[in-house]
Amino acid sequence: MKKILVLGAGRSSTVLIAYLIENAPSFDWQVTVGDISEAAAKERIGPSPNAKAIYFNIEDAESSRAAIANTDVVISMIPPQMHPLVAKICLAENKHLLTASYVSDEMKSFHTEAKAKGLLFLNECGLDPGIDHMSAMQVINKIKLDGGKVTSFESFTGGLITPETDIENPWRYKFTWNPRNVVLAGQGTAKYLQGGKFKYIPYQQLFTRTTPVTVPGLEPYEGYPNRDSLKYVVAYGLQECKTIVRGTLRNAGYCNAWNILVQLGCCDDTYLMEGVGTMSHNDFIASFLNDQKSEEVLCLRFGLSANGEDMKRLSWSGLFTNEKIGLEKGTPAQILEHILNKKWKLKLGDKDLIVMWHRFKYVLGDVEKEIQAWMTTTGDDEIKTAMAKTVGLPLAIACKLLLQEKIKSSGVVIPLQSEIYDPLLNELKALGISLTEKHR
Amino acid sequence: MKKILVLGAGRSSTVLIAYLIENAPSFDWQVTVGDISEAAAKERIGPSPNAKAIYFNIEDAESSRAAIANTDVVISMIPPQMHPLVAKICLAENKHLLTASYVSDEMKSFHTEAKAKGLLFLNECGLDPGIDHMSAMQVINKIKLDGGKVTSFESFTGGLITPETDIENPWRYKFTWNPRNVVLAGQGTAKYLQGGKFKYIPYQQLFTRTTPVTVPGLEPYEGYPNRDSLKYVVAYGLQECKTIVRGTLRNAGYCNAWNILVQLGCCDDTYLMEGVGTMSHNDFIASFLNDQKSEEVLCLRFGLSANGEDMKRLSWSGLFTNEKIGLEKGTPAQILEHILNKKWKLKLGDKDLIVMWHRFKYVLGDVEKEIQAWMTTTGDDEIKTAMAKTVGLPLAIACKLLLQEKIKSSGVVIPLQSEIYDPLLNELKALGISLTEKHR
Numbered sequence: 067m068k069k070i071l072v073l074g075a076g077r078s079s080t081v082l083i084a085y086l087i088e089n090a091p092s093f094d095w096q097v098t099v100g101d102i103s104e105a106a107a108k109e110r111i112g113p114s115p116n117a118k119a120i121y122f123n124i125e126d127a128e129s130s131r132a133a134i135a136n137t138d139v140v141i142s143m144i145p146p147q148m149h150p151l152v153a154k155i156c157l158a159e160n161k162h163l164l165t166a167s168y169v170s171d172e173m174k175s176f177h178t179e180a181k182a183k184g185l186l187f188l189n190e191c192g193l194d195p196g197i198d199h200m201s202a203m204q205v206i207n208k209i210k211l212d213g214g215k216v217t218s219f220e221s222f223t224g225g226l227i228t229p230e231t232d233i234e235n236p237w238r239y240k241f242t243w244n245p246r247n248v249v250l251a252g253q254g255t256a257k258y259l260q261g262g263k264f265k266y267i268p269y270q271q272l273f274t275r276t277t278p279v280t281v282p283g284l285e286p287y288e289g290y291p292n293r294d295s296l297k298y299v300v301a302y303g304l305q306e307c308k309t310i311v312r313g314t315l316r317n318a319g320y321c322n323a324w325n326i327l328v329q330l331g332c333c334d335d336t337y338l339m340e341g342v343g344t345m346s347h348n349d350f351i352a353s354f355l356n357d358q359k360s361e362e363v364l365c366l367r368f369g370l371s372a373n374g375e376d377m378k379r380l381s382w383s384g385l386f387t388n389e390k391i392g393l394e395k396g397t398p399a400q401i402l403e404h405i406l407n408k409k410w411k412l413k414l415g416d417k418d419l420i421v422m423w424h425r426f427k428y429v430l431g432d433v434e435k436e437i438q439a440w441m442t443t444t445g446d447d448e449i450k451t452a453m454a455k456t457v458g459l460p461l462a463i464a465c466k467l468l469l470q471e472k473i474k475s476s477g478v479v480i481p482l483q484s485e486i487y488d489p490l491l492n493e494l495k496a497l498g499i500s501l502t503e504k505h506r
Numbered sequence: 507m508k509k510i511l512v513l514g515a516g517r518s519s520t521v522l523i524a525y526l527i528e529n530a531p532s533f534d535w536q537v538t539v540g541d542i543s544e545a546a547a548k549e550r551i552g553p554s555p556n557a558k559a560i561y562f563n564i565e566d567a568e569s570s571r572a573a574i575a576n577t578d579v580v581i582s583m584i585p586p587q588m589h590p591l592v593a594k595i596c597l598a599e600n601k602h603l604l605t606a607s608y609v610s611d612e613m614k615s616f617h618t619e620a621k622a623k624g625l626l627f628l629n630e631c632g633l634d635p636g637i638d639h640m641s642a643m644q645v646i647n648k649i650k651l652d653g654g655k656v657t658s659f660e661s662f663t664g665g666l667i668t669p670e671t672d673i674e675n676p677w678r679y680k681f682t683w684n685p686r687n688v689v690l691a692g693q694g695t696a697k698y699l700q701g702g703k704f705k706y707i708p709y710q711q712l713f714t715r716t717t718p719v720t721v722p723g724l725e726p727y728e729g730y731p732n733r734d735s736l737k738y739v740v741a742y743g744l745q746e747c748k749t750i751v752r753g754t755l756r757n758a759g760y761c762n763a764w765n766i767l768v769q770l771g772c773c774d775d776t777y778l779m780e781g782v783g784t785m786s787h788n789d790f791i792a793s794f795l796n797d798q799k800s801e802e803v804l805c806l807r808f809g810l811s812a813n814g815e816d817m818k819r820l821s822w823s824g825l826f827t828n829e830k831i832g833l834e835k836g837t838p839a840q841i842l843e844h845i846l847n848k849k850w851k852l853k854l855g856d857k858d859l860i861v862m863w864h865r866f867k868y869v870l871g872d873v874e875k876e877i878q879a880w881m882t883t884t885g886d887d888e889i890k891t892a893m894a895k896t897v898g899l900p901l902a903i904a905c906k907l908l909l910q911e912k913i914k915s916s917g918v919v920i921p922l923q924s925e926i927y928d929p930l931l932n933e934l935k936a937l938g939i940s941l942t943e944k945h946r
Contacts (some may be wrong), residue, residue: 255774264780266793266838268771270710275796296780331708334695340704340736353706356715398706 067094068469071133073122073152074143075101075110078166078243080449082141082458083110083117086465090116093466100133124151135159139468141461142167145244149173153180153187160185164464166192166457174478181477188473190480191464192457193420194223197441197494198312199480200460200487201501202424205439206302207484209428214435216307218427222279222289224315225453228417228444229285236379238285238317240410242418242445242453249333249403251314258295258311267291273325279315281423281440282504286318301482315421323379326368327402330354335399342395346388347405350398361386383409412448419444420452422501441501459497463490507534508909511573513562513592514583515541515550518606518683520889522581522898523550523557526905530556533906540573564591575599579908581901582607585684589613593620593627600625604904606632606897614918621917628913630920631904632897633860634663637881637934638752639920640900640927641941642864645879646742647924649868654875656747658867662719662729664755665893668857668884669725676819678725678757680850682858682885682893689773689843691754698735702748707731713765719755721863721880722944726758741922755861763819766808767842770794775839782835786828787845790838801826823849852888859884860892862941881941899937903930 072083079099086097097114100122101107107119124130124144134140134155139162142152146167153176156163162185169189180187190196198221209216225242232240241248256267267275267290276288291313299310316324327333331354339345339353351360355367361377370376380386383406393404412418420443427436445451464481467473467489474485481487494500512523519539526537537554540562541547547559564570564584574580574595579602582592586607593616596603602625609629620627630636638661649656665682672680681688696707707715707730716728731753739750756764767773771794779785779793791800795807801817810816820826823846833844852858860883867876885891904921907913907929914925921927934940 255771255777257777260796263798264793265796266771266774266779268769268774268794270769271771271794329708329710331695331706331711334706334708337695337697339706353704354708354711356700356705358703 067096068139069096069098069137070139070141070465070469071137072097072099072141072143073101073124075099075103075107075119076143077449077451078454078457079110079143080451080458081454082143082462084450085459085462087111087114087117089462089466090114093469095469098133098137124148131155131159134161137161139164139465141165141465146170149189150176156185156187157183162186162468163188164191164461164468165189166196166461168195169478169480177478184476186468186473186476187478188464188468188475188481188486189478191460191486193225193453193460194422196460196481197456197491197499198223198422198424199482200491201422201439201441202426203302203482203487204484204491205424205426205437205503206304209426209430209437210303212430214428214430216304216426216428217434218309219302219304219307219424220277220309220311220313221422221424222277222287222313222315223420223422224287224289226315226317226419226421228419231416231418232413234382235409236375236382237320237323237410239320240412240416240418241407242412242451243457245403245407245410246399249399249406250335252290252293252328253333253335254293256291256293256295256313258291259299259307260309260311262308264296269328273321273328276321277311277313278318279423281421281442282438282502284421284442287315287421287423288318288321289313289315290321301480309427315423319375319379323376326364326370326376326380329368330364332398332402335397338395338397339401342391342393342401345391347384347391348386348388350391350401350405351385354398412451414448416448417445418451418453420456424501436506438504438506439501441499443499456499459494459499460490463493507536508579509536509538509577510579510581510905510909511577512537512539512581512583513541513564515539515543515547515559516583517889517891518894518897519550519583520891520898521894522583522902524890525899525902527551527554527557529902529906530554533909535909538573538577564588571595571599574601577601579604579905581605581905586610589629590616596625596627597623602626602908603628604631604901604908605629606636606901608635609918609920617918624916626908626913626916627918628904628908628915628921628926629918631900631926633665633893633900634862636900636921637896637931637939638663638862638864639922640931641862641879641881642866643742643922643927644924644931645864645866645877645943646744649866649870649877650743652870654868654870656744656866656868657874658749659742659744659747659864660717660749660751660753661862661864662717662727662753662755663860663862664727664729666755666757666859666861668859671856671858672853674822675849676815676822677760677763677850679760680852680856680858681847682852682891683897685843685847685850686839689839689846690775692730692733692768693773693775694733696731696733696735696753698731698751699739699747700749700751704736709768713761713768716761717751717753718758719863721861721882722878722942724861724882727755727861727863728758728761729753729755730761741920749867755863759815759819763816766804766810766816766820769808772838772842775837778835778837779841782831782833782841785831787824787831788826788828790831790841790845791825794838852891854888856888857885858891858893860896864941876946878944878946879941881939883939896939899934899939900930903933
């Protein structure tokens with residue numbers, strides 16, 4: 067019998083846990099789900115005889131060690147900044163670790179020891195990063211095998227909502243993953259390569275420097291670059307490529323309206339505001355303007371039409387009402403998240419939509435060629451979301467491959483090897499998750 | 507004989523050191539100037555028999571302790587983040603400490619121990635903070651004494667250049683203090699009080715939310731709020747005041763042009779750029795735009811006229827030329843400072859200009875009244891700058907008052923007590939530095 071420990075029973079873990087439990091009998095797995103709320107973990111596993119729920123708090127070193135010591139592989143879905151704590155225990159106890167998060171510098175520092183011990187610390191194995199890495203590598207390696215040279219790689223992914231969901235919502239967006247990360251998205255400087263030149267976009271420009279993205283058959287989207295596209299140049303083997311951008315996809319119009327919140331300072335997470343307890347939504351916005359008449363002043367300041375698309379989005383979110391915020395304290399980012407959550411929380415029957423789009427330009431002989439590859443995945447409902455499927459299934463499948471000893475890699479890795487991405491993408495395809503390609 | 511140790515022989519210390527040396531014979535002082543460059547310290551003191559120069563490096567704990575042990579009072583002009591190191595030695599060796607810098611949280615933590623030992627740790631005793639505190643407190647206390655109630659306090663100070671200096675310079679600005687601080691100015695969020703409401707301006711809006719400031723008889727200026735005006739509400743005794751803003755003054759038009767550099771991301775100090783060694787000024791700007799034709803793209807992006815005031819300022823600074831930057835590596839902020847310094851360095855005969863302006867609104871009985879108070883100080887040349895006078899003389903005079911035992915305060919203080927500001931402002935007036943008032 068093999069034991070699997072899933073840490074975190076939150077909204078992104080539903081499909082992961084369901085897959086593991088469903089496959090547990092055939093593969094002789096025992097699945098343990100640990101969460102800071104044991105009740106949440108219990109609810110997630112249901113009545114399965116192959117699964118149990120435990121209280122897990124990574125800040126409690128003793129019980130964390132005991133839980134990890136008693137498993138074969140750990141899948142960590144807890145907040146990324148806590149992964150190094152999990153990794154340290156996995157090293158001490160000789161356990162494999164799988165995550166869907168970006169490799170931090172601290173995680174990277176465990177590589178040599180993990181490799182020496184023959185442990186797999188597989189990261190960036192969810193949706194984005196994850197399926198995007200794997201599907202892109204498959205195409206890139208095919209182009210290279212055919213003798214082509216990739217000159218440009220662009221890749222955008224977004225967690226959106228289906229057209230029939232929440233139809234009056236002008237943002238065409240709801241929270242389908244950690245809302246805090248949505249509010250803080252893009253802080254720092256985006257770095258990428260364009261036509262052989264290094265390019266930098268600071269936060270204050272990010273949401274105004276979007277690229278229109280047309281995915282065949284779908285609504286118009288726009289993309290903005292993620293923080294660091296440069297770190298994949300070598301990892302992807304794209305040293306000769308002139309343009310490399312990885313980014314985030316939103317429905318057209320989202321970024322322009324979001325930019326107003328960024329410009330005002332509503333996404334700042336560095337200081338606590340004064341007098342939050344008595345503030346209304348409008349007071350919150352007005353504290354970033356020189357007058358209490360937020361709507362008028364905002365239109366004037368940013369040259370917006372009172373009936374235009376941007377103001378429609380901001381108004382729909384209730385930002386100008388006299389409703390009390392309902393928090394006693396908070397940073398601007400915490401307060402904005404709280405206000406937006408009143409409208410942006412998935413409700414019964416809401417379906418989310420994942421859209422991923424890659425464009426590869428390459429030269430074959432003397433001919434300039436292009437491949438577009440795209441994927442959409444729709445949620446079943448507000449629990450089995452497309453986000454939970456596309457984040458959870460790659461991890462679940464990687465876990466299965468690992469326990470079947472089909473993955474030989476070890477150390478801190480991301481899924482760029484064909485021994486991982488070929489079988490993983492194959493099974494995803496069988497589960498209805500795959501990319502469509504268009505060649506030119 | 508009393509011993510005074512001045513730490514730092516940089517551009518802001520010239521007048522401070524000259525005052526101390528000039529007054530040394532009459533007051534029986536021995537002046538020691540310590541700098542990381544002993545040669546610079548030697549040059550600063552000249553041939554005076556009452557002064558000596560030493561090598562001083564705060565990171566060398568042993569020699570720092572020896573130097574401080576051998577004095578009565580320390581005046582620290584080294585970078586503010588190093589003041590706590592100096593303060594710790596002063597505490598251990600029972601020495602007074604004077605600085606022109608803002609009180610940091612760490613400096614504040616020394617209050618109880620300094621007070622218990624009867625030591626004066628006087629901070630914020632330069633120009634701004636310094637003369638602005640003292641001159642404002644004198645007016646505020648006078649209004650209160652007359653039975654008035656202050657309802658609004660605005661205060662702006664700027665280190666500029668005289669109208670006849672560098673006449674072709676469209677910024678009307680040169681580096682008269684630490685250039686790095688000029689490039690990083692305003693990062694974070696400005697907090698102030700307006701009409702009884704807390705207001706917040708993030709960096710990305712700061713240089714577009716300026717206030718026109720009219721100082722009688724002078725050129726048109728504009729001001730932007732400093733980082734934290736709220737911390738002086740209690741210190742100034744202005745708990746009932748509805749509007750409190752302290753800010754920075756620039757010639758009209760400066761902020762609009764500077765904002766373009768802020769928006770581009772040129773002032774970012776958080777990452778090292780790629781390939782700096784081969785980059786031209788234009789390459790630097792183009793790395794923040796989607797095309798090498800910086801001027802055209804910039805005009806398009808920010809809606810600027812190619813011949814307008816903003817582009818004139820940016821062009822004059824050489825930002826679009828093919829001149830090599832001349833650095834091997836650097837953050838955007840370091841590179842921008844390096845480029846600007848080619849034009850913004852004070853040259854022979856340049857005269858700088860300090861402008862300070864306060865406006866107090868108050869109610870006396872039922873009558874609304876107003877006092878404006880302002881001051882200008884001009885540099886003698888590029889060495890004895892107005893900046894060096896107005897930063898150095900308050901410290902020098904405070905040192906004299908302290909050694910004459912005319913200051914009874916102890917602990918970590920800022921000059922808001924009349925025992926400090928009355929005699930200090932009196933002597934400044936005798937030296938030609940004083941504010942003019944206009945009542946209404």
